[in-house]
Amino acid sequence: MxxxxxxxxxxxxxxARPAALEAMARAASVTGNPSSVHRAGRQARAVLESAREQLAALFGARADNCVMTSGGTEANLLAVAGLGAGRRMLASAVEHDAVRAAGVAETVPVDGDGVVRLDVLEHMLAEAGAPPALVCLMLANNEVGTIQPVAEAARICRVHGALLHVDAVQAAGRIAVDLRALGADSLALSGHKFGGVKGAGALLLAGEATRTLPPVMAGGGQEQGRRGGTPALPAVAAMAEAAAQAVGALAAxxxxxxxxxxxxxxxxxxxxxxxxxxxxxxxxxxxxxxxxxxxxxxxxxxxxxxxxxxxxxxxxxxxxxxxxxxxxxxxxxxxxxxxxxxxxxxxxxxxxxxxxxxxxxxxxxxxxxxxxxxxxxxxxx
Known part of the structure; x- marks a missing residue:
């Protein structure tokens, strides 16, 4: 620049971080399709699975519950459309448009600093006769940077049988992000937000979400049937390396x-x-x-x-x-x-x-x- x-x-x-660009170039030189069973396909599969394991380890998930997507918007859509099927849909009033436009019907207000009103969330979830809910709450706001009390929201959701999806697109690489520690059921990432390249994201899953997530794009059954389509391997490799660099710098x-x-x-x-x-x-x-x-x-x-x-x-x-x-x-x-x-x-x-x-x-x-x-x-x- x-x-x-x-x-x-x-x-x-x-x-983009230099190490991420180098990882992208190495992955781009791999010819095979990760779904192919021959040598070139296995080489591509090794790059994909190495990136998956790295991302999962960095953000507190199991590798088999790390779903590669085209970015944060698709990761959010996959969670909202997949986990929200048959559920009441709630989201904070300050969620990104990627969540707001995905079909969220009810809004949880925030205070003057943009922090979600947990008392209102609890009241809404406790309403008599209401069906089970999916709650969407971003970890850090993209406009004002406000960090949300996600762990407390997760506790409230568990009490009332609700699932919690977390948009961590802005938080990853800037503050500590750990799916297990947050207690969420799903968490969205986007590679270019922490120094990768555009075109790759991920949805991390835990608990019930690992068993109940249907695909938005069925395709050829990639990503354990959760997301069809050949992944953008160079962008995925760059995302994993950028995450390692960003989290490493954060630890310092x-x-x-x-x-x-x-x-x-x-x-x-x-x-x-x-x-x-x-x-x-x-x-x-x-x-x-x-x-x-x-x-x-x-x-x-x-x-x-x-x-x-x-x-x-x-x-x-x-x-x-x-x-x-x-x-x-x-x-x-x-x-x-x-x-x-x-x-x-x-x-x-x-x-x-x-x-x-x-x-x-x-x-x-x-x-x-x-x-x-x-x-x-x-x-x-």
Whole structure:
């Protein structure tokens, strides 16, 4: 990446890690199809199963319950459509569109920091005569970085006979993620979110989910009949190697601590410039902050920062490039600020000098952009 233009949109896609690119190249040189029984097929199968075992070990699952997919969206869809069949469908109000669009019917509210209301979830699950439920709760929010109390939600789900699916796409490689420790029934991953390449994801299964997951794509019976189609072997190999690199760096702790310190420095400077840190009162991903600048449209801020040499985003970048009011911020009760917030998500390649340059650029932008009077009055500023 050109250092004159700094990429701070890691939650959309992390820069690929060199070791992942090397693993991708090695896998791409393997000719066979993993489903073939001849030598070339067995070589491809060995690459696939090695990646499966590595991912499962890193994220607390059994290898035979690690289903390869094309990415996080498919992993979420497979869980919701497969595990949700015949069940009541509940999800937090701040879930990614990949979950929201998969058929979730009931919404569990969140508080002003974007944390799910566990008391409401328990009340909803305890309703008399209600059928068994599938609850969807992301581990870390893609827009504001809020970390959800998934283990506590899992306990509530078990009491009421509900299954719990966790979208861990943004959390993996940035905080500790372990399917067994969380107590969830399924967990979605996406390789390019932690430094792999686009085109591979995984759904990890536990408990009842291992026995009851039907395929969304039946195909030729690959992935133990759970997901048809030949896997994207180079992307799968890159995903496994990127996961190893990301989890290894996380175990060292110093990188995450430095990232959190840089995030906090950005927050402090933004607040001094008149911004609001969305979700700042809750635990967040160390690399993520969401900054709302009253009276300045998100799109205007994005353009100004792009011209200043920084790539950030507004809301989710997984929605056809649209810049619109954030359903996450609206669910948090932030009103007009939902259309005035940008997301800064630091990649693993971030440097302190890049962060200091961004702080200067943000201050300049906030001072120069004219504020809309009506929005300021609505925000009470």
């Amino acid at each position: 050109d250092r004159d233009w700094i990429y701070f949109d890691a939650n959309a896609s992390e820069p 702790e110093s990188a995450a601590a430095a990232m959190a310190g840089w995030r906090d420095a950005i927050d402090a400077a933004a607040v001094a410039a008149g911004a609001v840190v969305c979700g700042g009162g809750a635990p967040r991903l160390p690399n993520t902050t969401c900054l709302a600048l009253p009276g300045r449209a998100a799109q205007t801020q994005l353009i100004a920062l792009d011209l200043a040499g920084f790539g950030v985003s507004a809301g989710s970048a997984c929605s056809s490039g649209k810049v619109a009011r954030s359903h996450v911020l609206e669910a948090m009760g932030l009103g007009p600020l939902a259309g005035e917030a940008i997301r800064v998500s630091l990649p693993w390649t971030a440097r302190e000098e890049d962060v200091m340059r961004f702080i200067d650029a943000y201050r300049t932008m906030a001072a120069r952009l004219p504020a809309r009077r009506a929005t300021l009055e609505e925000a009470g500023t």
